[in-house]
Amino acid sequence: DIQMTQSPSSLSASVGDRVTITCRASQGISNYLAWYQQKPGKVPKLLIYAASTLQSGVPSRFSGSGSGTDFTLTISSLQPEDVATYYCQKYNSAPFTFGPGTKVDIK
Amino acid sequence: EVQLVQSGAEVKKPGESLKISCKGSGYSFTSYWIGWVRQMPGKGLEWMGIIYPGDSDTRYSPSFQGQVTISADKSISTAYLQWSSLKASDTAMYYCARSSSSDYWGQGTLVTVSS
Numbered sequence: 001d002i003q004m005t006q007s008p009s010s011l012s013a014s015v016g017d018r019v020t021i022t023c024r025a026s027q028g029i030s031n032y033l034a035w036y037q038q039k040p041g042k043v044p045k046l047l048i049y050a051a052s053t054l055q056s057g058v059p060s061r062f063s064g065s066g067s068g069t070d071f072t073l074t075i076s077s078l079q080p081e082d083v084a085t086y087y088c089q090k091y092n093s094a095p096f097t098f099g100p101g102t103k104v105d106i107k
Numbered sequence: 108e109v110q111l112v113q114s115g116a117e118v119k120k121p122g123e124s125l126k127i128s129c130k131g132s133g134y135s136f137t138s139y140w141i142g143w144v145r146q147m148p149g150k151g152l153e154w155m156g157i158i159y160p161g162d163s164d165t166r167y168s169p170s171f172q173g174q175v176t177i178s179a180d181k182s183i184s185t186a187y188l189q190w191s192s193l194k195a196s197d198t199a200m201y202y203c204a205r206s207s208s209s210d211y212w213g214q215g216t217l218v219t220v221s222s
Binding site for chain 1: 144151152153154166168202204209212
């Protein structure tokens with residue numbers, strides 16, 4: 001099965017900083033990649049699907065890119081409400097494995 | 108409005124059986140996959156499996172194959188996750204989510220297994 005990795009596992013940045021999270025698949029998955037945000041104690045929320053398509057209602061400071069095995073989630077200007085854990089997930093074929101997550105907080 | 112409403116929290120003993128539910132509304136239930144996701148306390152998201160209610164096509168993660176059963180009753184727009192014999196290690200929050208890219212999520216069902 002395809003394995004998903006994320007880096008870094010955690011990061012601390014200042015408000016207004018540009019933040020980049022990387023997700024890597026052990027084999028090519030085309031653009032079948034989604035990103036989710038989970039705030040503490042809350043239900044996960046879809047941010048991006050098809051690697052780069054912003055889900056309706058998601059702020060435009062979030063963006064995604066990549067194809068094949070390497071993907072990135074970028075927050076162009078980190079806001080206090082972006083404190084959360086971010087997960088990538090492949091969905092080209094089952095199992096639809098999640099990455100281990102990246103915890104983002106404010107410095 | 109698309110909604111997935113899950114059944115309430117459960118407290119069970121090891122060895123007991125359990126079936127939790129996820130009821131969809133606001134969309135064509137038979138036209139979208141419904142998946143299940145486990146989140147153990149303080150841990151990340153784990154994909155368990157998925158079902159297509161239209162024809163009951165079901166796929167499992169190898170980690171959960173044989174450990175749980177996913178089913179659906181399209182007549183009442185409800186998907187299920189069940190265990191025949193719970194273990195303490197099944198203690199977790201369980202989420203259902205619509206479609207392969209999980210665009211809508213249920214509120215979660217907390218399952219606690221303790222003697």
